[in-house]
Amino acid sequence: xxxxxxxxxxxxxxxxxxxxxxxxxxxxxxxxxxxxxxxxxxxxxxxxxxxxxxxxxxxxxxxxxxxxxxxxxxxxxxxxxxxxxxxxxxxxxxxxxxxxxxxxxxxxxxxxxxxxxxxxxxxxxxxxxxxxxxxxxxxxxxxxxxxxxxxxxxxxxxxxxxxxxxxxxxxxxxxxxxxxxxxxxxxxxxxxxxxxxxxxxxxxxxxxxxxxxxxxxxxxxxxxxxxxxxxxxxx
Amino acid sequence: xxxxxxxxxxxxxxxxxxxxxxxxxxxxxxxxxxxxxxxxxxxxxxxxxxxxxxxxxxxxxxxxxxxxxxxxxxxxxxxxxxxxxxxxxxxxxxxxxxxxxxxxxxxxxxxxxxxxxxxxxxxxxxxxxxxxxxxxxxxxxxxxxxxxxxxxxxxxxxxxxxxxxxxxxxxxxxxxxxxxxxxxxxxxxxxxxxxxxxxxxxxxxxxxxxxxxxxxxxxxxxxxxxxxxxxxxxx
Numbered sequence: 001x002x003x004x005x006x007x008x009x010x011x012x013x014x015x016x017x018x019x020x021x022x023x024x025x026x027x028x029x030x031x032x033x034x035x036x037x038x039x040x041x042x043x044x045x046x047x048x049x050x051x052x053x054x055x056x057x058x059x060x061x062x063x064x065x066x067x068x069x070x071x072x073x074x075x076x077x078x079x080x081x082x083x084x085x086x087x088x089x090x091x092x093x094x095x096x097x098x099x100x101x102x103x104x105x106x107x108x109x110x111x112x113x114x115x116x117x118x119x120x121x122x123x124x125x126x127x128x129x130x131x132x133x134x135x136x137x138x139x140x141x142x143x144x145x146x147x148x149x150x151x152x153x154x155x156x157x158x159x160x161x162x163x164x165x166x167x168x169x170x171x172x173x174x175x176x177x178x179x180x181x182x183x184x185x186x187x188x189x190x191x192x193x194x195x196x197x198x199x200x201x202x203x204x205x206x207x208x209x210x211x212x213x214x215x216x217x218x219x220x221x222x223x224x225x226x227x228x229x230x231x232x233x234x235x
Numbered sequence: 236x237x238x239x240x241x242x243x244x245x246x247x248x249x250x251x252x253x254x255x256x257x258x259x260x261x262x263x264x265x266x267x268x269x270x271x272x273x274x275x276x277x278x279x280x281x282x283x284x285x286x287x288x289x290x291x292x293x294x295x296x297x298x299x300x301x302x303x304x305x306x307x308x309x310x311x312x313x314x315x316x317x318x319x320x321x322x323x324x325x326x327x328x329x330x331x332x333x334x335x336x337x338x339x340x341x342x343x344x345x346x347x348x349x350x351x352x353x354x355x356x357x358x359x360x361x362x363x364x365x366x367x368x369x370x371x372x373x374x375x376x377x378x379x380x381x382x383x384x385x386x387x388x389x390x391x392x393x394x395x396x397x398x399x400x401x402x403x404x405x406x407x408x409x410x411x412x413x414x415x416x417x418x419x420x421x422x423x424x425x426x427x428x429x430x431x432x433x434x435x436x437x438x439x440x441x442x443x444x445x446x447x448x449x450x451x452x453x454x455x456x457x458x459x460x461x462x463x464x465x466x467x468x469x470x
Contacts, residue, residue, distance in 0.1 A: 099362065
């Protein structure tokens with residue numbers, strides 16, 4: 001459904017139910033925005049444009065907000081309702097693996113929110129995104145006029161593991177200690193937000209055009225983290 | 236703002252902007268639902284009622300959905316807009332630490348969504364909830380007419396760690412192997428969803444009544460997971 005039809009259909013419904021008198025004599029408002037059945041209609045987005053937006057948004061609300069809001073705000077502008085009813089700030093809590101607890105990387109949590117809003121087969125897209133995330137040298141995004149940053153492979157979807165592996169790679173690269181609370185790590189996470197937002201939009205576009213080849217994860221353990229990292233025999 | 240005032244104010248705004256003619260000659264719909272500034276208005280909820288609802292919802296959409304939707308649907312019924320515009324299914328992806336990846340416990344991810352929707356100081360509530368989660372013998376919820384389940388202390392906000400520690404405790408308790416994919420583990424996660432939903436509502440009620448004493452986390456590492464679980468000297 002394109003935006004014109006969307007508005008036309010919205011109008012029909014809207015005129016019908018926008019203001020109604022409830023049974024009890026009170027007045028209730030309703031609109032088609034209250035139909036919250038997922039998935040919501042998706043339109044093709046520009047991955048590069050969204051990546052730049054996510055990079056900019058990182059300074060406003062960190063990683064999870066950057067990915068979720070960058071994609072959501074594009075959909076608010078291109079589709080309108082029902083996306084306009086979703087608060088763009090919902091995922092601000094995802095920063096630092098959820099307010100600094102180091103659990104799931106916030107870029108992934110924000111991406112999951114958007115994927116679930118827009119895809120019936122959200123699980124397939126999330127598996128594909130997570131698998132890409134833990135195997136890929138990141139960040140891939142380079143802001144205009146800046147030089148590329150050192151990259152690392154996280155081998156895990158966890159913030160703490162991903163951040164610390166990058167800090168190690170960056171320490172080697174820059175020849176001085178790069179700590180978790182350095183401005184370089186912050187810039188890395190801004191570029192990571194852009195990288196994950198771009199990849200998410202590529203996956204969404206492919207899925208909605210019937211071109212997605214989802215990654216199939218074999219076995220019980222989806223992450224390919226080495227079990228012995230936590231289950232060494234000395235414990 | 237109670238529901239009556241909320242509707243009255245909504246009506247004023249609604250009549251003003253519900254149907255407007257856009258500059259380009261097209262017709263655009265808008266309503267007060269499009270004001271998505273957080274936090275949204277909260278009303279006191281019944282923790283026991285929400286716990287039972289989360290327990291029931293687990294069968295529909297697993298852990299993260301159970302906590303998020305149980306609280307959201309109560310707010311939809313008691314407050315109405317703007318909660319009615321949020322899809323209750325948004326957090327279905329959170330199950331098994333995000334579609335089985337074993338990262339953050341889904342009950343916590345769902346709770347974070349609701350906390351961020353309703354609280355300016357979402358970080359303080361999340362710290363308090365996570366700290367309680369990793370130190371408390373869980374699950375605490377017992378369905379009516381059923382016996383209590385074995386409990387375990389996760390010492391971590393991660394799904395994989397929390398589940399496997401419980402499986403070990405349950406294996407000792409029942410005197411037979413309780414696996415991660417057993418019906419007992421599933422029942423434990425349903426009761427865990429109810430336990431976390433109840434605690435979240437207690438925290439929300441306390442916060443909005445000015446009675447919350449938030450937990451302050453000292454040091455860089457918020458989780459009290461033993462570093463050497465992943466960083467043993469043999470690696």
